[in-house]
Structure formats: C-alpha cells, structure tokens
Amino acid sequence: MSRRSALHDLPIEFVGSYPDPAVRLDPPLPEIAFVGRSNVGKSSLLNVLVGRPGLARVSGTPGKTALVNVFRLPALYLIDLPGYGFARASRSARAGYRELLRGYLEARETLAGVVWLLDIRHPPSKDDFEMQELLAASGRSMLAVFTKADKLARAARLARAAELARELGLDASQTQLVSSLSGEGIADLGDSILAAVGGEEEEEG
Numbered sequence: 001m002s003r004r005s006a007l008h009d010l011p012i013e014f015v016g017s018y019p020d021p022a023v024r025l026d027p028p029l030p031e032i033a034f035v036g037r038s039n040v041g042k043s044s045l046l047n048v049l050v051g052r053p054g055l056a057r058v059s060g061t062p063g064k065t066a067l068v069n070v071f072r073l074p075a076l077y078l079i080d081l082p083g084y085g086f087a088r089a090s091r092s093a094r095a096g097y098r099e100l101l102r103g104y105l106e107a108r109e110t111l112a113g114v115v116w117l118l119d120i121r122h123p124p125s126k127d128d129f130e131m132q133e134l135l136a137a138s139g140r141s142m143l144a145v146f147t148k149a150d151k152l153a154r155a156a157r158l159a160r161a162a163e164l165a166r167e168l169g170l171d172a173s174q175t176q177l178v179s180s181l182s183g184e185g186i187a188d189l190g191d192s193i194l195a196a197v198g199g200e201e202e203e204e205g
Contacts (some may be wrong), residue, residue, distance in 0.1 A: 003187035004051070004186075004187060005048075005049050005050070005051070005186050005187050005189065005190030006187070006190040006191060006194055007049055007050050007051075007073060007190045007193065007194075008049070008050060008051035008190070009050075009051045010050065010073050010074060011073070011074060012050050012052060012055065012071055012072065012073050012078075013071070013072050014055065014069075014070070014071055015070040015071065015072050015077070016069075016070055017067040017068065017069050017070070018067055018068045018070065019067055019068070019100070020068075021068060021100050021101075021103035021104035021107060021108070022103065022107055022108075023068065023070075025070060025072075025077060025110070028110055029072070029075060029076050029077055029110065030075070030076045030077070030110060030111075030112035030196075030197035030198070031076065031077045031078075031079050031108060031110050031111045031112060032076060032077070032078055032079065032112055032113050032114075032115060032193050032196060032197065033079040033081050033104065033105075033108075033111060033113075033114045033115070034046060034078065034079065034080050034081060034114075034115045034117065035081045035084075035101065035114060035115070035116055035117070035131065036083060036084075036116060036117030036118060036147075037083055037084060037085040037117075037118070037119070037125065037127060037128065038083030038084065038085055038086040039083065040083065040117045040118065040119050040147055041117060041119070041147045041148060041180055042056070042080055042083065042117055043056035043057055043080065044056075044180040045117065045145075045147065045178065045180050045186075045189075046071070046078060046080060047180075048180045048183065048186055049078075049186060049189060049190060049193075050071075050073070050078070055071065056069065056071070056080055066082050066093075066097065067082065068080075068081060068082075068100065068104060069081075075197065076112070076193075076197045077110075079104075081100075081101055081104060082097045082100060082101065083097075084097055084098065084101065084127050084130075084131060085125060085127035085128075101131075101134065102134060105134060105135065105138040105140060106137075106138055111140060112141070112196045112197045112198075113140065113141040113142065113143065113193070113196035113197075114135060114138075114140050114141070114142045114143070115142075115143050115145055115189070115193070116131070116132075116135060116142055116143065116144045116145065117145050117147050118144060118145070118146055118147065118164065119146075119147055119148055120146040120147065120148055120149055120151070120152060120157060120160050120161065120164065120177070121148060121151055121152070121160075123164075123167065124164070124167055124168060132168060141196060142174065143174060143175070143176055143189075143192055143196075144164075144165070144168065144170055144174055144175045144176070145175070145176045145177075145178050145185075145189065146160075146161050146164060146175065146176070146177050146178070147178055147179070147180070148179060148180075148181075149161075149177045149178060149179040149182070149184050149185065150179040150181045150182040150184065157177060158177075161175060161177050176188060176189055176192065
C-alpha cells in the first residue's frame with residue numbers, strides 16, 4: 001500500500017480564483033504552483049496529494065482552469081495555474097493564459113517552487129518546450145512530475161521517465177513519477193513540496 005502524502009488530511013481551504021497573477025494573498029506564505037498542459041491531471045493530483053476528493057474541480061474538458069486557483073494549507077499555498085496548449089481555445093485566450101502564467105512565474109515573490117506536470121505517455125510538445133523556456137527564464141525551483149505512471153508497466157515507465165528527462169535536459173533529481181490512480185510517487189511529491197517551502201507539516205490526530 002502506498003505511503004500517504006505528508007499533506008494528506010491537513011486542514012485546507014479553497015481561498016479563491018483570481019485573474020490577476022499579482023493578487024495579494026493574506027497571510028503571505030510560501031507558494032507551490034502546479035502547471036501543465038490542459039488535461040494533464042493537475043486537479044486530480046492536487047486532490048490525491050491532500051486527500052480531499054473534489055477539492056479541485058476535475059473536468060474531462062481541457063482548458064477548464066482559466067484562473068489562478070488558490071488553496072491554503074497551514075504553512076503554504078498550493079496554486080493551480082491554467083493549463084496551456086488547449087487547441088480549441090481562441091488565439092486571444094491562449095495568449096491570455098500564457099501572459100497570466102508568465103506574470104505569475106516572474107512576479108511572485110512568495111513562489112517557492114513549481115511542479116511541472118507532463119503526461120508520461122506523450123513526447124514533449126512545442127507548448128511543453130515553450131513552458132520549459134518560460135520556467136528556465138523565471139529562475140524558479142522546478143520539479144518535473146510525469147503523471148499517469150499507472151498507464152505503463154513498471155519497467156516501461158522507468159525507461160520512459162529516463163527518456164523524457166533526457167529529452168528535456170533534466171537530471172533525475174529534477175523528475176518524479178506519479179499516479180493519482182495508484183498513488184505511486186504521491187508521498188514523495190508531498191515530501192518534495194515541504195522541502196521546497198523549508199519546513200515540515202505535522203499531521204493532526
């Protein structure tokens with residue numbers, strides 16, 4: 001049985017959805033942002049990470065998240081950022097999403113790290129490489145998380161993770177395999193998030 005995330009069952013609340021990447025959050029706390037292509041599984045991963053099914057809205061329709069969605073834990077915020085690469089969005093909408101992402105990554109003084117989600121089954125797209133450039137330019141601490149690991153056999157997913165890391169020019173320490181369905185890697189991701197914000201949460205009860 002998979003070990004639970006250190007963030008599991010901690011008090012958490014949905015703070016709000018904001019169109020402005022410079023929104024002020026009170027109190028100011030370290031922020032961990034989740035970003036990835038539309039329908040890569042950000043909402044599902046957030047829900048499993050904190051043990052709250054339905055906390056972040058899961059939709060089968062790509063492009064559902066179009067705002068900065070903020071969730072507060074006792075000592076940090078989890079930020080669900082808009083998905084990129086949604087082909088059916090208008091050109092202006094896609095440009096708007098990109099500017100929101102750019103503004104958030106470049107301007108947030110309280111941003112402690114970025115969790116960048118990529119579907120392990122697919123090669124990096126043009127949009128993924130553009131996001132990588134944006135992340136590199138921002139200078140933010142980043143962890144590339146390969147989602148939907150349960151879709152491949154163990155040997156295949158380990159080989160695929162190594163291949164993706166090479167394609168993206170990442171060290172193994174910058175990558176993590178996860179599955180929201182099986183729970184693989186969820187506890188390790190929780191540990192990485194706590195390390196990024198420089199503290200440890202204690203589970204209640």
